[in-house]
Every structure is written in structure tokens, then in C-alpha cells.
Amino acid sequence: MFEHFENPRELLEYRLGAAVSMERDSLSMLGDLEEAAQSEDVKQMYRHHADETRQQSQNLDRIFEELQISAADQPSPTTKGIAREGSSLIRKSEPALLDMVTLSAALETEHAEIAAYQSMICTADALGLSNVVQLLTENLEQEEHTSKELYDKLRTLSAA
Numbered sequence: 001m002f003e004h005f006e007n008p009r010e011l012l013e014y015r016l017g018a019a020v021s022m023e024r025d026s027l028s029m030l031g032d033l034e035e036a037a038q039s040e041d042v043k044q045m046y047r048h049h050a051d052e053t054r055q056q057s058q059n060l061d062r063i064f065e066e067l068q069i070s071a072a073d074q075p076s077p078t079t080k081g082i083a084r085e086g087s088s089l090i091r092k093s094e095p096a097l098l099d100m101v102t103l104s105a106a107l108e109t110e111h112a113e114i115a116a117y118q119s120m121i122c123t124a125d126a127l128g129l130s131n132v133v134q135l136l137t138e139n140l141e142q143e144e145h146t147s148k149e150l151y152d153k154l155r156t157l158s159a160a
């Protein structure tokens with residue numbers, strides 16, 4: 001892989017590699033959140049998004065095929081950090097707080113994912129990679145939809 005980025009395409013390839021790690025971290029965190037959450041409807045949100053996350057990883061695989069490059073994992077310290085903070089708060093919180101704690105952690109991950117996809121879409125679009133843009137946009141739309149659901153649920157719970 002590159003040690004120094006010289007053009008947007010190299011940067012995009014690097015970010016796609018980081019997105020592979022990001023989705024893997026996200027899937028693993030969703031499992032932990034499902035386990036920690038107390039209400040069935042919150043657990044169900046994590047299960048549903050875990051299914052979408054698997055599709056998102058497949059979309060990333062298709063993007064690597066489209067670009068005719070091999071998928072190279074790059075680090076994703078942001079999602080790792082959010083997962084670590086979430087686990088720590090889960091350990092420290094009373095069961096009655098766990099729906100809220102897990103929803104916050106999930107929401108933070110969604111925001112990181114949204115920003116990552118938006119950046120990659122801008123670069124891919126500028127490079128004229130329309131199939132890549134389409135696959136990235138599918139992922140972005142799922143993240144945005146999930147983010148809204150999580151936020152709505154968090155607001156409802158907090159107001160209760």
C-alpha cells in the first residue's frame with residue numbers, strides 16, 4: 001500500500017481499506033450492543049443494522065472488484081475508539097441505563113460511518129467512478145436511515 005498519497009485515487013483506495021475495518025468493527029460492536037441492551041425493540045434495531053452491515057461489507061468487496069484492486073485492510077482508529085468507549089460505559093452503567101448507553105455508542109458509530117462514506121463519495125464522483133459512487137451511496141443511505149432511527153429512539157427514551 002501507499003506510504004505517501006500522491007493523488008485522490010490513492011487516497012480513495014486507502015479509505016476503502018479503512019472502511020473494511022470500520023464495517024468489521026461496526027458489526028462486532030452491534031453484537032455487543034445487542035447483548036447489553038435491555039429492551040427487545042432496541043436489540044432488534046441492532047440485529048437489523050447488523051444484517052445491513054454485512055451487505056455493506058459485500059458492497060465494499062464489489063467496489064474492490066470494480067476497481068480491480070485487492071481489498072487491503074487499513075486501520076480505523078475512530079470506530080475502534082468509539083467501540084472501546086461504549087464497552088467501558090456499558091461496564092460502568094446500571095442495567096436501566098444500558099438502552100441509552102448503547103444507543104449513544106451506536107449513534108456515534110453511524111456518524112463516523114456517514115462522514116467516511118460522504119468523503120469517499122466526493123472523491124469517487126470527482127474521479128468519474130459512477131458504479132463505485134452508487135455502491136457507496138447505498139451504504140451511506142443505510143447509515144443515514146439508521147442514524148435517524150437511533151436518534152429518534154434515544155430522544156423517546158430520554159424523554160420517558
Ligand SMILES: [Fe+2]
Pocket residue numbers: 023026053056113143
Ligand atoms: Fe456500516
Ligand SMILES: [Fe+2]
Pocket residue numbers: 026049053109110113143146
Ligand atoms: Fe452503520
